[in-house]
Amino acid sequence: MTESTRELVIVGVGSAPFDALLEILEDRKTVTPGQLKLVIEDEADVDxxxxANRSVAVTPLKDFVFTPDQVVLLLTGGELATAALAQAEQAxxxxxxxxxxTRGDESVALIHPLLNSAELNQSDESDRKVIAVPGAGAAMIAEALYPLKSQLQSVEVVLNQPVSALGKASVxxxxxxxxxxxNGQEPDVDEGTGQRLAFNHLSSAEALLESGHSFSELALVLELRRLLGExxxxxxxxxxASVFHGQLANLSVQLNTEQPLDTVRGLLSNGARLEMCERPSAQDAVGSENTLLGRLRTGLVSPRQVIFCAASDNLRKDVAINCVQxxxxxLKTH
Incomplete structure (x- = not known):
């Protein structure tokens, strides 16, 4: 089976990262229009x-046939993705x-294309042919921390996510x-969060668990732990935050041993897809294929504490580009 005869099936037309994904697939010539298949919910009506200047039909799930020659990309959750996963895996x-x-399912490999893609080549016939991609926040933060991986003792993360992290409906x-x-009118409250999204900054966009954390916070910790080590x-x-796109995280890192700040800066500067700047912002990061790092400083709590921030394009870089890679x-090797 040659790469050119295989198909990419995307489940999640119209989802938040969908447009960026199509743009990157076209720019990188990852697939041809003939190789691209689009699947939607049975009751949906999508043009x-x-x-690549070609019209690609959109097929309801009930009419679509999965085959072993396909790579199926799930961009949206819910019943559609769950059903597509089951049918694709069976095929x-x-x-x-x-x-x-599949978050939390240890039988599914969590793959970041820059950090652990070699694990794809270590699978055998008994392994599931299902791969999880880290969420946008985990993908960015893991990249930012990876050059310090051998030195990490603890990390405290404060992630300021944009409304696009909540989905297309929230945008x-x-x-x-x-x-x-x-226009001087009182806006409706967002149904998903129960709060106003415009000109606001939410301490949490979802209900809190008994621990006081949200599910997304614990999911972020789980994914970082799988990528950085237990x-x-x-x-x-x-x-x-009340912005449409672009995320920014403040990271407080406790190292195993005290390190000169210049040493830490050198490690971060040499990290894959990392770019040092004085004061990163989400606006500067949108459209970039790098994670911007800055405000690097030694903490006041401990000489082993290093604090810095990371900013990136959550949809284009941390979802779409990672998925395309x-x-x-x-398509090329499996």
Whole structure:
């Protein structure tokens, strides 16, 4: 089976990262229009999508046939993704879960294309052909911390995520609320969060668990632990900022031993897809294929404490590009 005869199936047309994903697939010529298949919910009504100047039909799940020659990319959660995962896996296709529906399932490998893609070549016939992609926040933070991996004792994360991290519906809700506020009208409360998204900063966009954490915070810790190692103590807080795209995290790192700040800066500067700057911002990161790092300083609590921030394009870089890189590897070598 040659790479050119295989197909990429995308489940999640119209999801938040969908447009960026199609753009990158086209720019990198990962697949041709003939290799691209798009799947939607049975009751959905979606127009054909344009890819590489060709019209690509959108097929309801009930009418779609999965085959072993496909790589199936899940961009959205819910019943559609769950059903597609089951059908694709039964058919023998590779499945890339970028929607988090297999989160916490130890039988599913968590793959970051820059950090541990070699694990794809270590699978055997008894392993599931299902791969999970880290969430955007975990992907960015793991990249930022990876050059310090051997030195990490503990990490405290404060992630300021944009409304696009909550999905396309939240982006639309924030846009509508912004328009109403600019017109002197009281905006509707967002149904998903129960709060206003426009011109607001949420301490949590979801209900809190008994521990006081949100599910997303514990999921972030779980994914970072799988990527960085069980020996690193981790805690996380996720806020939602009133911006559409671009995420920024403040990282407080406790090292095993005291290190000169210049040594830490040198390690970070040489990290894959990392770019040092004085004062990173989410706006500067949007459209970039790098994670911006800055505000590096020694903490006041301990001489082994290092504090810095990381910013990135959550949809384009940390979801779409990572997915395209994994899809390329699967189409080419598996």
């Amino acid at each position: 054909p999508q344009v890819f 023998g296709a590779w499945v890339v879960d970028a929607a988090g529906i 639309d809700a924030a846009a509508a609320q912004t328009a109403r506020l600019f 020996g690193v103590a981790l805690d996380a807080t996720i806020n939602t 994994i899809v390329h590897l699967l």
